[in-house]
Amino acid sequence: MRNRDDQKEQAIREKVIELTAQEGFDGLSMHKLARAAGVSPATIYIYFKDREDMLLQVFTEVSDQMYKATIESFDPDMPFAEGLRVQWINRAHYFINHPMEMQFLEQMRHSPLNEKAMAQNASMFKESMQKFVHQAIDRKELIQLPFEVYWSIAFAPMYQLVKYHAQGNSSASERFELTENILEQALRLVIKALTP
């Protein structure tokens, strides 16, 4: 018997993220990926059923990593504004420090694979977020609104700010730098919108 080489699998997973972020899904071919990861094309099929399964598995892994970073030091019984702040800053920092992972996730989210990814993904995380939100509404720390409206107002602006930041890093002119001050300002405005 011979054991699987976890380093090989990890190399493949990392290159999936890197190549997808750089060249998009059509740029990600199994041959290129194998060459980048330093393995044979056939090796990829030891670890993944096929290309789609590979993308979905990597998506799940990166999502979980991002969720984990999001709830670092978060406690569902925190006051609403404080709990939101912790998650907000955690997630923003994760994306700022992992631009390729963010690019990969966002490309996934906007591709037709998204539906299949959603089906198997993140139900636990979403449930606990819904609980946090409903609890905050009950305590009158958060205005009454559907979960989707809450999420859109709370987090979509942060995603957009990080995207501006990432774009600015590539094009030289009129660069937008996302400082801690700007993050704080945006967060305060979001809280202003959401609290009674």
Next chain:
Amino acid sequence: MRNRDDQKEQAIREKVIELTAQEGFDGLSMHKLARAAGVSPATIYIYFKDREDMLLQVFTEVSDQMYKATIESFDPDMPFAEGLRVQWINRAHYFINHPMEMQFLEQMRHSPLNEKAMAQNASMFKESMQKFVHQAIDRKELIQLPFEVYWSIAFAPMYQLVKYHAQGNSSASERFELTENILEQALRLVIKALTP
């Protein structure tokens, strides 16, 4: 001499949007596209230099159409809240009524083609929006903030709401329907965040 058939070109452009929305960029092959549009693959190359040029041209066309819809009945000298409302509702309705166009635009925005698309695109629209924002700040109808923060807080939530809506239309369970009331509620919250 023989004239170009505008209907052929338009059929190609429409199918680019449709196929990209349905199957993503890797699903969009020139052969499939030709078959869907009812032309020969070679015909596409009469109207477009190559695949990338085609995608960029369609992106420009759809963007312009969306910008035009956004500023319908908008006047830059409107009071800030009213001007924002007009643009906000216009754009939301455009996306709700043109889900494939939105999917196409968002896929473009998150692909590596985005940089090339930005270079040639929409500078005039952005300039007039910046003017509107700075004018509002001068009049103290809008709090002082960088343009990117304004845009993120004002429009990113609406994009996210429309995406929830579009997802909900495909998966049967726990469907989220974006009603006019919910749109209005979100818009009021955004205005609450942005006004002094």
Next chain:
DNA sequence: TTTTTTAATGAACGAACATTCATTTATATT
């Protein structure tokens, strides 16, 4: 040490890819 098991591979598969080209078709101009 030998056997057994599975990881790992390079070469090979047919299919599908973007693009080109020789030819035909349509139509504006003469």
Next chain:
DNA sequence: AATATAAATGAATGTTCGTTCATTAAAAAA
């Protein structure tokens, strides 16, 4: 009606695609 011009095409180009397979290498179990 004849000519000229460019649109339109199906077939063919060579390449690259995702995936498989016969074979070899490694290491755990005997």
